[in-house]
Amino acid sequence: MPTPGYTREIPQRYRLEANKCKNCGKISFPPRLVCPYCGARNFEPTKLSDTGKIVTFTTIRVAPGRYAAYVPYSIAIIELNDGVKITTQVVDCKPEDLEIGKAVRIIFRKMYPEGKTGIICYGYKAVLI
Amino acid sequence: MRDVYIIGVGMTKFGELWDKSLRDIFVESALSAMDDAGVDHIESMFVGSMTPGLFVGQEHIGALMADYLGAAPVPAVRVESACCSGGMALRLGFFEIASGNSDIVLVGGVEKMTDSADVTAALATAADQEYEVYHGITFPGLYALIARAHMARYGTTREQLASVSVKNHHNGSLNPRAQFQNEVTKEQVINATLIADPLTILDSSPVSDGAACAILVSEKYLKKPAVKIIGSGAATDRIALHQRDDITELRAVKVSAERAYRMAGIGPENIDFAEVHDCFSIAELCIIEELGFVEKGKSGPFIESGNTMLEGKIPVNTSGGLKAKGHPVGATGIAQVVEVVEQLKGTAGKRQLKNIHIGLTHNMGGSGASSVVHILKLVE
Numbered sequence: 318m319p320t321p322g323y324t325r326e327i328p329q330r331y332r333l334e335a336n337k338c339k340n341c342g343k344i345s346f347p348p349r350l351v352c353p354y355c356g357a358r359n360f361e362p363t364k365l366s367d368t369g370k371i372v373t374f375t376t377i378r379v380a381p382g383r384y385a386a387y388v389p390y391s392i393a394i395i396e397l398n399d400g401v402k403i404t405t406q407v408v409d410c411k412p413e414d415l416e417i418g419k420a421v422r423i424i425f426r427k428m429y430p431e432g433k434t435g436i437i438c439y440g441y442k443a444v445l446i
Numbered sequence: 447m448r449d450v451y452i453i454g455v456g457m458t459k460f461g462e463l464w465d466k467s468l469r470d471i472f473v474e475s476a477l478s479a480m481d482d483a484g485v486d487h488i489e490s491m492f493v494g495s496m497t498p499g500l501f502v503g504q505e506h507i508g509a510l511m512a513d514y515l516g517a518a519p520v521p522a523v524r525v526e527s528a529c530c531s532g533g534m535a536l537r538l539g540f541f542e543i544a545s546g547n548s549d550i551v552l553v554g555g556v557e558k559m560t561d562s563a564d565v566t567a568a569l570a571t572a573a574d575q576e577y578e579v580y581h582g583i584t585f586p587g588l589y590a591l592i593a594r595a596h597m598a599r600y601g602t603t604r605e606q607l608a609s610v611s612v613k614n615h616h617n618g619s620l621n622p623r624a625q626f627q628n629e630v631t632k633e634q635v636i637n638a639t640l641i642a643d644p645l646t647i648l649d650s651s652p653v654s655d656g657a658a659c660a661i662l663v664s665e666k667y668l669k670k671p672a673v674k675i676i677g678s679g680a681a682t683d684r685i686a687l688h689q690r691d692d693i694t695e696l697r698a699v700k701v702s703a704e705r706a707y708r709m710a711g712i713g714p715e716n717i718d719f720a721e722v723h724d725c726f727s728i729a730e731l732c733i734i735e736e737l738g739f740v741e742k743g744k745s746g747p748f749i750e751s752g753n754t755m756l757e758g759k760i761p762v763n764t765s766g767g768l769k770a771k772g773h774p775v776g777a778t779g780i781a782q783v784v785e786v787v788e789q790l791k792g793t794a795g796k797r798q799l800k801n802i803h804i805g806l807t808h809n810m811g812g813s814g815a816s817s818v819v820h821i822l823k824l825v826e
C-alpha cells in the first residue's frame with residue numbers, strides 16, 4: 318500500500334491537476350485553499366499545460382540519499398505555457414544542451430521506490446523538444 | 447515599546463566539534479555571553495535551532511538548554527525558521543524585553559550538524575518537500591538556479607561570484623573562531639569541485655557545529671558601552687523558489703530590511719557595515735541588492751571592485767561570513783550579532799573596522815522564504 322502522504326499527491330504528480338481562481342483567473346499548482354494572488358477562496362479544477370520553456374537550470378552533482386545514485390542530473394524551473402512555473406528534472410540530454418528559453422515537454426516518469434515496502438513513486442519530468 | 451540593549455555576547459569556535467555535544471556547545475556559548483555581560487541570572491530564553499531532531503535526534507531543546515544552563519525554571523522555547531532560526535530567536539527576545547515582560551533575556555542559536563545525519567536531506571526540509579525536494583533539488587541546486595538567472599539577467603560573472611568567497615575567506619583568516627582560516631583565490635573557487643552548476647564547493651558554506659548567545663536587557667540592567675537594537679524586521683515569501691515572480695529577487699529580504707530601516711528611522715546609506723547570510727556566494731550578491739547597498743543587478747561589479755572588503759565603502763561579512771566562519775544553521779543569526787557587537791565595541795582584533803557606529807545583521811531561511819534583519823547601534 319502506498320502511504321497516505323503519497324496517495325494524496327497522485328492527482329498532481331500523475332495528472333498535473335491544478336486549480337484556477339474564479340476571481341482573478343490565476344492558476345495555482347498545487348491547488349490551494351486561498352489564492353496567493355488575490356485572496357479569493359473559490360476555484361475550479363484545471364490541468365496544467367504540458368509544454369513550456371526553461372527559466373533557469375542547474376546540474377546537481379551532490380544529492381541526498383534517494384537521488385545519490387543518479388548524479389549528475391539536471392533540474393530546471395520551467396514556465397509552462399499557462400504561466401505556471403514548476404521545478405523538475407530535465408532528462409535525455411547532456412548538461413551542456415540546456416539553455417534558458419529552450420522549449421520542453423512535461424512527461425510522466427518513475428521517480429524512486431518509497432520506504433521499506435519499496436512502493437514505486439511516480440511523477441513528472443521534462444524533455445527538450 | 448521599551449528600549450532593548452545587548453550587554454554581552456559569546457560563541458563557540460565553529461567547525462567540526464566532535465568532542466562536544468549539542469548541549470555542551472550551547473551552554474559553553476551561553477556562559478561566555480553571561481560572563482561577557484557580567485550577569486548571573488536570566489529571566490527568559492529563546493533558542494534558535496533548525497532541526498536538532500534530524501541532526502542528533504533531540505527535540506525539546508528549549509527546556510534541555512535551560513536545564514543544562516542551570517536556569518530552570520525560566521521559560522524557554524526553541525525558535526525555528528530554518529537557517530534564520532537564530533535571528534528569529536533574537537527578534538522574540540527583543541520583543542520579550544520591549545513588551546516589558548522580562549528585563550534580562552538570553553537569546554541563542556545552536557546546531558550540531560557533523561554527528562552522523564544526512565545533512566543534505568536534513569537541510570532540504572527547509573524547501574518545499576512535495577514540489578521541490580521530491581524532484582531531486584538540493585539547497586546548492588536552488589541557489590544555483592538563482593545564480594544562473596542572475597547571470598543571464600544582469601551579466602553577473604563567474605569571477606564576480608568567486609570574489610565573495612575570496613573576500614570572506616580573507617576575513618575568516620583574521621577570525622580565530624572561524625571554521626576556515628585559510629585564504630582562497632578566484633581560480634581555486636572557480637576550479638573547485640562542482641556541486642550544482644555553476645556553483646562549486648568553494649561557493650558554498652560548510653557543514654558546521656557551533657553555538658552563539660547574546661544577553662538582552664532593558665534600561666534596568668543597562669551597562670555601557672552597550673549595543674542598542676534600533677531596528678528589527680522580518681518577512682516571508684513563497685516557500686518554493688519557482689513560485690516567485692522573479693527568481694533573482696529575494697522579496698522577504700527586501701521587505702524585512704524595509705521594516706527594520708523604518709523602525710530605526712534610517713536607510714541603507716546610514717549602515718556602516720553588515721553581516722549577511724552568504725550561505726552561497728550568489729546569496730551575498732542578491733542580499734546586498736535587497737538591503738539597498740547597491741542597485742538591483744549591480745552587485746557583481748560592486749563586490750568585484752572591493753566595496754564590501756574590510757577597507758571598502760561598506761564592509762560585508764567581516765567575520766568571514768557563513769562561507770569561512772562556518773554555518774551551524776541555527777547559530778548563524780546570533781553569531782552575526784556577536785560579530786557586529788564586537789566590531790562596534792572595538793574588540794574584533796585583526797579585522798577591526800574603524801569609525802563605525804551602526805551595523806546590520808541579515809539572516810534568512812531556505813531559499814529566502816523567511817528573512818530577518820536587525821540594526822544595531824553603539825551606545826557609550
Ligand SMILES: [Zn+2]
Pocket residue numbers: 338339340341342343352353354355356357
Ligand atoms: Zn485569485
